[in-house]
Amino acid sequence: MRVLHTADFHAGRNTRGFDRTPELHDALTEIVGLARTERADAVLVAGDLFDTVNPGADAEGIVYDFFLRLRDLGIPSVVLAGNHDSASRLNSLSGLLGWVGVQMVAELSADPSRLVRTVQAKNGETLVVAAIPYLSERRMLRAADLFGQEVGAWRQRYRDGMGFLMGQLGQHYQAGAVNMMMMHATLDGAQPSGQRSVTLDIHNSYTVSGLQFPAGTQYAALGHVHKPQVVGESRIAHYPGSLIQLDFGEGGEQKQVNLVEVEPGRPAHVTAIPLASGRTLRTLRVTHADLEARLTAARSLDGLLKVVVSAPAGTALPGLKDQVLRMLPNVLAVELDADALPEALSPLASREHLSRLQLFEQYYRERRGQLPDALRTAFLEAQQAVQAGEVEA
Structure with a gap:
């Protein structure tokens, strides 16, 4: 069989x-x-x-x-x-x-x-x-x-x-x-x-x-x-x-x-x-100092990208996301390395189009690190219970 x-x-x-x-x-x-x-x-x-x-x-x-x-x-x-x-x-x-x-x-x-x-x-x-x-x-x-x-x-x-x-x-x-x-x-x-x-x-x-x-x-x-x-x-x-x-x-x-x-x-x-189907997802880690050079070199990469930028504490990075997207239109996310920046300078990634689970994962990651599987399961169960009308939101 x-x-x-x-x-x-x-x-x-x-x-x-x-x-x-x-x-x-x-x-x-x-x-x-x-x-x-x-x-x-x-x-x-x-x-x-x-x-x-x-x-x-x-x-x-x-x-x-x-x-x-x-x-x-x-x-x-x-x-x-x-x-x-x-x-x-x-x-x-x-x-x-x-x-x-x-x-x-x-x-x-x-x-x-x-x-x-x-x-x-x-x-x-x-x-x-x-x-x-x-x-x-x-x-x-x-x-x-x-x-x-x-x-x-x-x-x-x-x-x-x-x-x-x-x-x-x-x-x-x-x-x-x-x-x-x-x-x-x-x-x-x-x-x-x-x-x-x-x-x-x-x-x-x-x-x-x-x-x-x-x-x-x-x-x-x-x-x-x-x-x-x-x-x-x-x-x-x-x-x-x-x-x-x-x-x-x-x-x-x-x-x-x-x-x-x-x-x-x-x-x-x-x-x-x-399986041959599906686009490759890649994470590109760069420093603020070599950002432009690394992005230029990455133009040949296929698939979908996430760019993680690290910079010295206190560095201002206005317009960072727009700069990255102009050079690499296949970038889905631009993040700042939380270890390299103080909490006050580590803004949340864009919330647009994120699901409730993704928002919760982002919130948890920025404060405690990787979301444990047990907590992810509990969150999904609570969400499903609300959607099914078993409990009040």
Whole structure:
């Protein structure tokens, strides 16, 4: 059996006000072509189809066009809701999407079997996908109620709750079938983009242990972390990463999809297939003294740029952004090095077109440094709760 694993489309994404929809459309078209040339029996999409819970028409158009193209090829797909998606919105479309071969898993059910999807391959083999959509701690408490568990214990240990769910779903694996687990979550040891030598804190209450995968799991198709990687000693858990370089923290990463070749009862063979779509994001660090010379030399650089300028404390830099943009029109952001300038001279980057999350990240970065993943998740959950009307703004 041959399965393509992808995740984290983030359709509707704007990078510093620059619309990435055309690039994402190209990447999705490229994956459809790979599904055809690699003779895929199924495509797995491990969450974050969209960048926001209320995506625009263009974002919805490229995602649903992707599924229609797969339908035309006769290739079914299994899809999860991620933390950026509206689970209720995707769930309401699940019946309609089913007509084009999309098996959507957006929300939990009290019946674990409703989270398990099966796909029949052309060679007669059966693929079983045990799928867990993104679960925040808030949704985990709802899951505890659904499964008749003690809520207090699950509140204290997020990973215990996830382990229980994974075990319940693993009971629906089938002998003689290919058995996979699909999740939108952070696994212990995962490396975020932009921090190649630093792994996520294993004590983070929002992480899951690779030891919790049920016996018989031949491949774990993960989404949520944008850097492609294999996680855990068992080597069965894979993040394919995002489709394109979505922000400057992902600059330099080769994006990919995973081709998983596997047969019942045997270890999976995984091949990373590089993606050619998407513009390269680069960060150009210069000093005020060599600014003009460095910008002149950078005119030959393709892709999208962020320019970080350092200068001695107390240096006035009027018109800096305009100067940079005149020389390099492909610059999306101009920032001053906060370490080189006093706080009073370190203005916020332009807020125009920034999302609430981007504004919060900018605010946090200028005061404390890199925004922790757990705090980013909490912010998104609070925002989604407000948008869904669960709490007042």
